[in-house]
Amino acid sequence: MSPEQIAFNNSEAAFLALFEPKGIVIAGASTHPGKFGFVSLHNVIASGYAGKIFATNLEGVEVLGIKTLPSLEELPQGEADLIFVCTPKSANLDLLRSAARKGIRAAFLTSAGYGEAGEQGQKDEAELVELCKELGLLLVGPNGQGVISTPAKLCAQIVAPYPPAGTIGIASQSGNFVSSFMNWSCATGVGVSRAVSAGNAAATSVGDFLQMYSHDPSTRVGLAYVEGIPDGRGFFDQMKAVALKMPLVVIKGGSTAGGAQAAASHTGSLASDDRTFDGACRQAGVTRAATVEEAFEAAATFATQPLPRGNRVVVMTTAGGWGVVTADAITRDHDLDLIELPSDLRESIDAYLPPRWSGSNPVDLAGGETRDTIPKVLELVASHPQVDAVIYLGIGIQSNQARMLSEGPFADDPDVARIVAYHQRQDARFASAADEISRTTNKPILTATELAVAFGDNAGPATVRGTGRLCYGSADRAVAALGHLWRHSRYRIRRGLPLLDACPAEFLNAGGSSHEAGSD
């Protein structure tokens, strides 16, 4: 790409045209609900996009209540700045010329048959890039899946889902992973700001999008899937610049010989040395995840927890066995420290628990908890100056029994109803306490239970979700996420970068808006 094109791609005008358009045109709208030109128009309307919506269709028929334009010549001047292209390849050069004349500044192309389709396709793609450069158009794709921007309520995409609003910015070389990340966002409630599938990335790459996000006030964390990296040095310069501004989580496909061969067939990516990539990530302060779930959960943790100032972890549990496997997981992460419980902290906890509690880390309450013990002990632990992060286990167990009572044959018994409500109130309170204490201490407190997956409406995990945070499906996952959090934190500390910017309180709760909020 030429320096001018790079400058334009990184300009605020291009960014706004793509992610905050005042109007959008779906080119190639269709009346057939199986076609991209129908689905994408539907999704734009269904997501509640508030800007102007136009569509073109050769016959000018009505599609989804919109009177389509037979050609772009009919488009009012200056009312749309993004064109979402579902037309066949042959139509596109003329289409883009007309679009530019009407004031459009960004084009997302779903059309296939370009760089992924042999020599002729590659020639056509080069021509496309050249034209967009001439026209001053930000070109995204071709062969892309779509663009999401929750601040603009925009879902210009040929597939579902539309995720809850939040602060994670997604960029991917593969549309599937945009969908997967957003499905995880729907599942967990931790939301997304912007998402884009780069398709063939003819003019705008995953790295370019991540750079845009790093300047975007709505995005606090980057999350990317990459396969091959044609310009390794350039990509890492970008990644490094991004990671100085915000946490960045990357998963790389084609890391093994088998995967690299698959990637060559999928996106024509070249194999790269996996250890080189790993080392470069570490050097650039980039969080590399091994799986899609791990990547999403790391990003969701960056988005919803403060960065720890050190690696000293305490586990608090009302479920003994879970304390043991969590201690194993922390010990296996060689960067985290399952500290010996400071004696003054042990003594303060002694005042609240019968002597059978563990007296050590994990702090196992061993059934000694009463009404107020859990919030109190959690506060003691998290407030201690020698503790940097807390993992809290055992939430929701009583509410799970409450569910069984409320679904059982005695649900109407007033005593039963009373205990059901009591358990639910308590678990909600514990979840809110974890959130509040994390805010007041500015330390990460990660809550984990498989009930988040098995019975998501359990008052414990549901309240965690309501506070805008991720309720981890297992302690192992919480530890994996905390390890990533700490390594990025350490990167920033060593470079004298501020920690607190990473997750200001006002960005919490963004993802919880569509769900019942906790009682904080």
Next chain:
Amino acid sequence: MSPEQIAFNNSEAAFLALFEPKGIVIAGASTHPGKFGFVSLHNVIASGYAGKIFATNLEGVEVLGIKTLPSLEELPQGEADLIFVCTPKSANLDLLRSAARKGIRAAFLTSAGYGEAGEQGQKDEAELVELCKELGLLLVGPNGQGVISTPAKLCAQIVAPYPPAGTIGIASQSGNFVSSFMNWSCATGVGVSRAVSAGNAAATSVGDFLQMYSHDPSTRVGLAYVEGIPDGRGFFDQMKAVALKMPLVVIKGGSTAGGAQAAASHTGSLASDDRTFDGACRQAGVTRAATVEEAFEAAATFATQPLPRGNRVVVMTTAGGWGVVTADAITRDHDLDLIELPSDLRESIDAYLPPRWSGSNPVDLAGGETRDTIPKVLELVASHPQVDAVIYLGIGIQSNQARMLSEGPFADDPDVARIVAYHQRQDARFASAADEISRTTNKPILTATELAVAFGDNAGPATVRGTGRLCYGSADRAVAALGHLWRHSRYRIRRGLPLLDACPAEFLNAGGSSHEAGSD
């Protein structure tokens, strides 16, 4: 334990008394819905247990519609064979003597204050064991959480949940893990036959239960959590005998220095060398899992997939990027082989797909699929003699868009309703095809999508669930499970043990009974 006690514990009479009792007594029933003596009685009634239910309460009050007995003396002779004990420790010796006189053969003790509670508790526990031996009672616990037996619809447990019926037999040194495994069972629909928390395991250990399960026709797979193993040699002799009869999945807490310290505090377990344990598992044909999810999913896979006869894996995907990371995951598992696609198989697939399909493994359909392509190509792949197992990706994507259409403002449009129904029918059909082809070829076909977690009612994963199988939340998880499946298979092949016993067709679908069945 004495040889007589071992013989009795392993007797069919003891097994039946615990897991198939004709009648049960809850000792210490309470009117207070927060007490164990209330909750356990409730759960027995709520689960639909068909045997006789008795309860004792010093005041003989009515609890949950049951007229309690002031003492066991009032219990009709020979009508109950299991006593579930929620009384304080001090009452228990007399209680058990009375129970034995009334024909009770098994006792589950939730009562605390025994071996876990210092020197006096240990003395009391020894006395308890001695008495049960004298009385010919199978003693489970004390300090246990409960016992589940789905063939008897029995949920004698002080906490939720009650899982769907199935063929996984659970035994655990920690009640939390019984709950966690069963919550995963509820979440995935892959069901449980028996489950027991061994508590202090005073007379009956996790190994004893697993041995019972290996003789139990309702149980096809063992799933265990262990912490410390006082008698390593004895435990492994048991494990080895069990693994010869059925697959056995174990997760061990206290595998690291940090975890071992936590285990010492939790169950008083001694540290054991982790590599020794690992080696012993391999030697005994036992599947060792690193996390609770991995353990459950390995067991669920053994319960619902045939064992592969080799390690040759083909990935079939309609989602390109996912093929790449799945190829990575298979390559990273050094025991599985991402084979080069046999040329005759490639040619047969050529007949059904446009030339842009990958032509290699992963078989990436690259959007070339039509109405019948997916079942057809899946059948070609799975039927090929050089293929031992298949991982199928991309299911549910269209139904996820269908969900967005059906929740959108145009849901009532007949064309929209038609495409919604079409996508759902197709995804259901693909899931059914994967199930049927797995049955006819007797090869494992594992279907993975995060939609199983994010939108469980999606026609794709919902139909997988309806066929009784696990729909994996990610390809990485499916690969991890398949690796475990193959390693156990290899263990059996090398020893000349039959493979087909491991998962006969009639045991499939047991877990899906409470859910909408697929259209097979």
